[in-house]
Amino acid sequence: MSNLYIKHATIVTPLGVAAAKGEEMKRLNVIEDGAILIKDGVIRYVGNSNPLRQLYSLFGKGATFKEIDAKGKVVLPGFVDSHTHMVFGGFRPDEFRMRLEGASYMSIMEKGGGIQSTVNATRQATIADLVENAEWLMDRMISMGVTTVEAKSGYGLDYTTEAKMLAAIGRLAAKKKIEVVPTFLGAHAVPEEYKGRTSEYVDLIITEMLPKFRKAAKFCDIFTEKGVFEIEDSRKLMKAAKSLGYKLKFHADEIVPLGGAELAAELGAVSADHLLHISDEGIKALAEKGTVATLLPLTAFALKENYAPARKMIDGGCAVALATDLNPGSCFSGSIPLTIALACIYMNMSIEETITALTLNGAAACGLADKKGSLQPGKDGDVVILDFDNINMLPYYVGMNCVKTTIAKGKILFDS
Numbered sequence: 141m142s143n144l145y146i147k148h149a150t151i152v153t154p155l156g157v158a159a160a161k162g163e164e165m166k167r168l169n170v171i172e173d174g175a176i177l178i179k180d181g182v183i184r185y186v187g188n189s190n191p192l193r194q195l196y197s198l199f200g201k202g203a204t205f206k207e208i209d210a211k212g213k214v215v216l217p218g219f220v221d222s223h224t225h226m227v228f229g230g231f232r233p234d235e236f237r238m239r240l241e242g243a244s245y246m247s248i249m250e251k252g253g254g255i256q257s258t259v260n261a262t263r264q265a266t267i268a269d270l271v272e273n274a275e276w277l278m279d280r281m282i283s284m285g286v287t288t289v290e291a292k293s294g295y296g297l298d299y300t301t302e303a304k305m306l307a308a309i310g311r312l313a314a315k316k317k318i319e320v321v322p323t324f325l326g327a328h329a330v331p332e333e334y335k336g337r338t339s340e341y342v343d344l345i346i347t348e349m350l351p352k353f354r355k356a357a358k359f360c361d362i363f364t365e366k367g368v369f370e371i372e373d374s375r376k377l378m379k380a381a382k383s384l385g386y387k388l389k390f391h392a393d394e395i396v397p398l399g400g401a402e403l404a405a406e407l408g409a410v411s412a413d414h415l416l417h418i419s420d421e422g423i424k425a426l427a428e429k430g431t432v433a434t435l436l437p438l439t440a441f442a443l444k445e446n447y448a449p450a451r452k453m454i455d456g457g458c459a460v461a462l463a464t465d466l467n468p469g470s471c472f473s474g475s476i477p478l479t480i481a482l483a484c485i486y487m488n489m490s491i492e493e494t495i496t497a498l499t500l501n502g503a504a505a506c507g508l509a510d511k512k513g514s515l516q517p518g519k520d521g522d523v524v525i526l527d528f529d530n531i532n533m534l535p536y537y538v539g540m541n542c543v544k545t546t547i548a549k550g551k552i553l554f555d556s
């Protein structure tokens with residue numbers, strides 16, 4: 141297990157073991173000339189560098205510590221990417237080209253492309269193919285400071301392929317590079333073979349899939365959208381998932397304001413995601429229930445859509461998280477630097493709110509705020525060291541990586 145002592149750092153972190161809501165999101169704790177001591181992968185001390193010598197000797201009995209002098213560098217909690225579809229077969233560059241030439245995301249989907257084309261490729265892939273592709277993506281995420289990632293199934297849409305995807309996600313987790321949070325998304329689309337028979341497919345998920353994936357997945361997610369899974373089908377499926385013990389996530393109000401956010405709040409979901417077209421009632425419901433509003437600005441950017449109303453949500457008391465939505469279709473990007481730039485420039489989130497959204501609130505969206513998302517004793521030693529001494533560099537260096545070192549559970553995974 142990994143012992144690490146980081147000294148002379150400018151430590152910047154939210155604090156707490158639950159999502160920060162509204163006003164709280166801008167509150168960060170700053171320690172100049174700070175130190176962090178990680179023993180056996182867990183943070184034991186965060187504070188001033190000075191008294192560290194004593195603590196160091198206290199823990200040092202027989203234990204060896206690697207030292208990092210972080211003078212002139214900002215140190216943040218590791219980033220949490222709480223919404224990805226990083227496991228998939230095949231790419232869709234031709235579809236992207238069609239969108240550049242004017243086709244819409246939904247029109248491509250209606251013609252049997254979109255999600256269904258990734259389903260076809262994923263059904264052909266082996267577990268090893270899926271893991272290899274996802275690990276390639278994961279290594280790039282790590283270089284951008286990600287220490288926890290959520291990964292969804294949802295490109296199988298039949299029992300065998302959904303099981304294969306969850307097995308691939310399990311293998312990624314077993315590599316123990318970074319924390320991987322598994323989500324079952326059997327209700328990502330209605331598969332070709334069930335076209336026009338949505339409720340039969342919903343019943344298949346409820347009877348054949350949900351009970352069998354309970355161990356492999358922590359969360360159950362659904363694409364609640366007009367023409368995909370509408371409110372009544374979504375309520376039925378997610379109620380069944382909840383009764384089996386899954387935690388809930390929703391793709392909600394992405395294309396039209398259908399009321400997915402309200403449904404997520406009603407069912408006590410951990411998060412509602414996308415929310416480009418959330419209604420005022422939806423904002424109120426998420427704020428009241430403490431359901432994390434996970435915003436995915438890279439997707440809005442790539443689809444040329446307006447951004448989610450982040451300012452309205454934070455001012456309305458919501459806990460907002462930011463994530464990449466990395467997937468082969470609507471948003472083939474896992475860029476944390478661009479997510480930060482878009483949030484600050486186009487969604488009018490402050491730099492402090494953006495940091496909270498990518499750390500503590502991302503952890504809360506994964507049901508992990510007690511272990512991840514802030515630099516505090518007792519939490520996992522997941523740390524990002526920036527190349528710079530100032531958090532303002534994060535959006536200012538637009539779309540560029542500010543990360544020097546990524547540390548997960550006290551282990552250095554990336555160092556530039």
Ligand code: NIG
Pocket residue numbers: 225254255258363391394439465467468469470471
């Ligand atoms: O979150 N909106 C639905 N699902 C994904 C896109 C998946 C795909 O296009 O392959 C999303 O954007």
Ligand code: FE
Pocket residue numbers: 223224225391465467
């Ligand atoms: Fe998604």
